[in-house]
Amino acid sequence: xxxxxxxxxxxxxxxxxxxxxxxxxxxxxxxxxxxxxxxxxxxxxxxxxxxxxxxxxxxxxxxxxxxxxxxxxxxxxxxxxxxxxxxxxxxxxxxxxxxxxxxxxxxxxxxxxxxxxxxxxxxxxxxxxxxxxxxxxxxxxxxxxxxxxxxxxxxxxxxxxxxxxxxxxxxxxxxxxxxxxxxxxxxxxxxxxxxxxxxxxxxxxxxxxxxxxxxxxxxxxxxxxxxxxxxxxxxxxxxxxxxxxxxxxxxxxxxxxxxxxxxxxxx
Amino acid sequence: xxxxxxxxxxxxxxxxxxxxxxxxxxxxxxxxxxxxxxxxxxxxxxxxxxxxxxxxxxxxxxxxxxxxxxxxxxxxxxxxxxxxxxxxxxxxxxxxxxxxxxxxxxxxxxxxxxxxxxxxxxxxxxxxxxxxxxxxxxxxxxxxxxxxxxxxxxxxxxxxxxxxxxxxxxxxxxxxxxxxxxxxxxxxxxxxxxxxxxxxxxxxxxxxxxxxxxxxxxxxxxxxxxxxxxxxxxxxxxxxxxxxxxxxxxxxxxxxxxxxxxxxxxx
Numbered sequence: 398x399x400x401x402x403x404x405x406x407x408x409x410x411x412x413x414x415x416x417x418x419x420x421x422x423x424x425x426x427x428x429x430x431x432x433x434x435x436x437x438x439x440x441x442x443x444x445x446x447x448x449x450x451x452x453x454x455x456x457x458x459x460x461x462x463x464x465x466x467x468x469x470x471x472x473x474x475x476x477x478x479x480x481x482x483x484x485x486x487x488x489x490x491x492x493x494x495x496x497x498x499x500x501x502x503x504x505x506x507x508x509x510x511x512x513x514x515x516x517x518x519x520x521x522x523x524x525x526x527x528x529x530x531x532x533x534x535x536x537x538x539x540x541x542x543x544x545x546x547x548x549x550x551x552x553x554x555x556x557x558x559x560x561x562x563x564x565x566x567x568x569x570x571x572x573x574x575x576x577x578x579x580x581x582x583x584x585x586x587x588x589x590x591x592x593x594x595x596x597x598x599x600x601x602x603x604x605x606x607x608x609x610x611x612x613x614x615x616x617x618x619x620x621x622x623x624x625x626x627x628x629x630x631x632x633x634x635x636x637x638x639x640x641x642x643x644x645x646x647x648x649x650x651x652x653x654x655x656x657x658x659x660x661x662x663x664x
Numbered sequence: 665x666x667x668x669x670x671x672x673x674x675x676x677x678x679x680x681x682x683x684x685x686x687x688x689x690x691x692x693x694x695x696x697x698x699x700x701x702x703x704x705x706x707x708x709x710x711x712x713x714x715x716x717x718x719x720x721x722x723x724x725x726x727x728x729x730x731x732x733x734x735x736x737x738x739x740x741x742x743x744x745x746x747x748x749x750x751x752x753x754x755x756x757x758x759x760x761x762x763x764x765x766x767x768x769x770x771x772x773x774x775x776x777x778x779x780x781x782x783x784x785x786x787x788x789x790x791x792x793x794x795x796x797x798x799x800x801x802x803x804x805x806x807x808x809x810x811x812x813x814x815x816x817x818x819x820x821x822x823x824x825x826x827x828x829x830x831x832x833x834x835x836x837x838x839x840x841x842x843x844x845x846x847x848x849x850x851x852x853x854x855x856x857x858x859x860x861x862x863x864x865x866x867x868x869x870x871x872x873x874x875x876x877x878x879x880x881x882x883x884x885x886x887x888x889x890x891x892x893x894x895x896x897x898x899x900x901x902x903x904x905x906x907x908x909x910x911x912x913x914x915x916x917x918x919x920x921x922x923x924x925x926x927x928x929x930x931x
Contacts, residue, residue, distance in 0.1 A: 399918060400692035401699065405671060406709045407686045418729060419674045425667035432668065442673045444728035456723035461711035462685060490790060651666060 400459075403428075409438040410462055411661060414454065414476075415469035423467055423654070430658040438661075450475055458496075458504060465497040465661045473537060480506025484660075489544045492537060497661050507660060510538040511545025511654035513653025514594075514623065517644055520652065521583060523619055525549035529590040533557050533608045534597030535567050538623050542596050543567050546576040551592075554578055557585040558597075585609035587618060593632075596623045600630035607631050614639040622646055676705040677729055680737035680930060681721065681743075685711040686863075690734055690921070697925045705928075707734075723764075725771060732764040732928045740804060747773025751927075755892055755917050756837060759804060764928050774927055777805040778812025780920025781861075781890065784911055787919065790886055792816035796857040800824050800875045801864030802834050809863050810834050814841040821845055824852040825864075841866075852876035854885060860899075863890045863924045867897035874898050881906040889913055 411431075427440035441460070443466070445453055445548040450472060458479070468476035470578045473494055476637045478580065480487070480496050484507030493506030518525055520612050528551045532543055535558035547554065547570070558564045571580045587593050587609065599608040601624050613635070614620065620636035625646040629637070636643040678698075680690040686709070694707035710733070714721055717739060724730065725746070735743035740761055747754070747763050753762045753776030760773030785792055795818045799810055802825035814821065814837070821838050825831045831849040838847045854860050854876065866875040868891050880902070881887065887903035892913040896904070903910040 399696050399921070400689075401670070401696045402692070403668070404691045404695050404706055404708065406688040406691060408691060408709055408753060410708050410710075414726075421673040422667075424671045424673060424675060425669070426875045428671050429666050430670045439671060439706065439708065440707065441671065441677050442675055442729055443677075443725070449726045453723045456720045457727075459712070459720045461683075461713060462709055584764045649779075654666070 402429045403432070404439055407435070407437055408462070409436070409464050411438060411440040411465045411467070412443040412457070412463065413440060413467040413469060414443045414445055414472055416445055416447055416471060418442045421469060422650070426651075426654045427467075427658065430654050434658065436662060438464075441512075447471060454479060458498075465495060467495045467657065468493070469504070469546065477506065480504055483507070485543055486511060486541065489574065489662055490541050492541070495657060495660065500664060508541045509653045509656050509660070510623075510649070511541035511543070512656045513649045514542045514654030515545045515549060516656055517648035518538065518621075520648065521642070523592075523642070523644075525546060525551050525592065527552045528592050529553035530592045530594060531555045531557070531585055531587060531590045532594045532596060533585045534595060534623075535560070535563050536596070540567055541598030542594065542623065543571065544574065546594070547571040547578065550575045551578055553581070553590070555581045555583070555586070555590065557582065581604050586616060587611055590618070592619045592621065594623070595630075598624070600624055602626060605631055607635065611635070614641050616625075616640045619644065621649075623649055625650055670699070671706055672704070673728070676702055676703075676731050677727065678705060678707040678732045678734070679710040679724070679730065680707060680736060681712055681739055683712055683714055683738060685709045687879075688736060689917070693921045694734075694925065697921050701925065701929065703929060705731075712739075718832070721746060732762060734758070734762045734924065743924040744773065745755055747771055752773070753778060753808065753811055756807050761810070762924060762927065775808045775859065776920045777890075777916070778808035779809070779923040780916045780918075781809045781888070782812045782816060783919030783923055784915035785888075787915065788909070788911060790859075790909070790911075792818050792859065794819045795859050796820035797859045797861060798822045798824070798852055798854060798857045799861045799863060800852045801862060801890075802827070802830050803863070805829060806863030807834055809861065809890065810838065811841065813861070814838040814845060816902045817842045818845055820857070822848045822850070822853070822857065824849065829863050852870070854878055854881060857885070859886045859888065861888045861890070862897075862899055864921075867891055867899050869873070869893055872898055872920060874902065878902070881908050885906045886911065888916075892917055
């Protein structure tokens with residue numbers, strides 16, 4: 398039989414939309430996760446020029462066997478307008494990175510950066526409940542992480558962003574989500590905390606900086622970095638050197654893949 | 665590594681468009697053929713409602729990493745309007761079943777039913793050049809087969825269709841393509857011919873009829889049936905019983921898959 402066994406007329410289609418697109422990892426990782434369930438679906442790369450987004454994407458959403466889309470650079474902000482309703486995380490964060498067709502035909506948007514981060518900690522067996530957490534960076538991924546972590550009800554959340562107004566807004570949001578959590582803002586520190594989380598771009602690619610002024614960590618600190626490239630950032634290297642447990646951006650990405658497939662396949 | 669090895673950010677996307685879509689075989693067969701080359705591409709099923717076709721397909725054609733589409737029921741006629749230019753076969757037949765993006769960005773249409781049929785004969789090592797051929801049925805597939813076979817310059821082509829005007833048109837077309845071929849029309853017969861070709865729907869699914877009145881074939885007659893289901897039609901069964909070589913619709917489909925990938929991957 399001259400045929401492959403992973404795609405046929407019954408295959409459900411999902412896509413990741415971006416410009417450029419060649420660097421994305423979701424097609425191979427999401428498709429792997431679909432097949433693990435097992436579910437007859439693939440995720441394809443969808444390369445859309447920025448000037449085409451507004452008229453092309455609504456028509457792609459008319460394809461009857463296309464059930465969901467993920468959005469990456471530069472479409473995360475524009476994607477928000479495609480969702481008729483928002484999921485729990487997205488309505489708090491005010492941003493989405495995925496949409497799915499619901500059983501009533503409406504498209505719902507949700508954001509998974511934060512859920513992926515919390516999932517990564519769960520897979521390590523590390524509870525965030527009642528922990529003291531320092532979070533650095535409250536941009537796209539950082540604010541989603543802030544909201545998802547707040548839902549775990551830590552005892553303390555210290556927030557830092559270069560944009561103070563942003564930090565204030567997120568502080569109010571954490572108080573609303575988890576009234577029992579003590580929320581502070583200010584320059585990042587690693588004393589008096591259990592978990593240090595970096596969601597800022599400091600340390601990305603060839604950036605050798607640390608996202609906070611520090612020489613060493615106490616051994617029982619858990620250090621997380623949302624950055625995927627490099628896999629071991631300067632922050633995670635220091636954590637390694639100090640004997641700390643480090644949670645990598647790649648683990649957050651894997652957690653996000655799993656949560657995305659849960660979401661896409663839920664009724 | 666939690667990932668599959670057949671799809672990634674660099675994968676080129678092709679689609680087959682139809683309504684319904686679940687029965688199509690192109691996704692697994694075309695994707696297999698891409699991988700044989702080897703070429704990083706998949707063919708996905710694209711289910712479009714008939715009322716959505718006119719506005720959705722032009723936008724799908726804006727996806728930068730989507731390079732070609734195949735059209736099946738009920739879109740073969742509508743698809744013609746999407747092609748800015750036509751390939752050699754399509755311009756003669758006046759119909760297409762596939763479009764591809766050319767290097768200049770324009771979309772070109774072509775039809776592959778006939779080319780697939782000729783390819784099936786080539787794979788059997790049977791030349792059609794200088795052969796005497798009876799062709800029954802000049803509808804969508806039949807007229808494409810008629811044009812492709814005429815390009816092989818048979819010595820005789822006898823054409824039959826219930827629509828006599830259609831048969832007359834195709835007779836003129838064969839004369840134009842291959843001036844040295846004797847062309848006749850009239851009720852189908854199997855005397856004085858080397859190859860009998862059925863491109864009519866007679867014998868499809870549970871239809872037990874033969875497409876011409878006959879009890880037996882001479883042993884050296886080659887019998888072809890374009891019907892895919894059943895694999896052995898009443899016509900091919902009679903050919904088997906008479907010791908004739910039979911060429912199946914499935915072979916034409918495989919030939920078409922191969923020709924389609926040649927076309928899609930040509931510069």
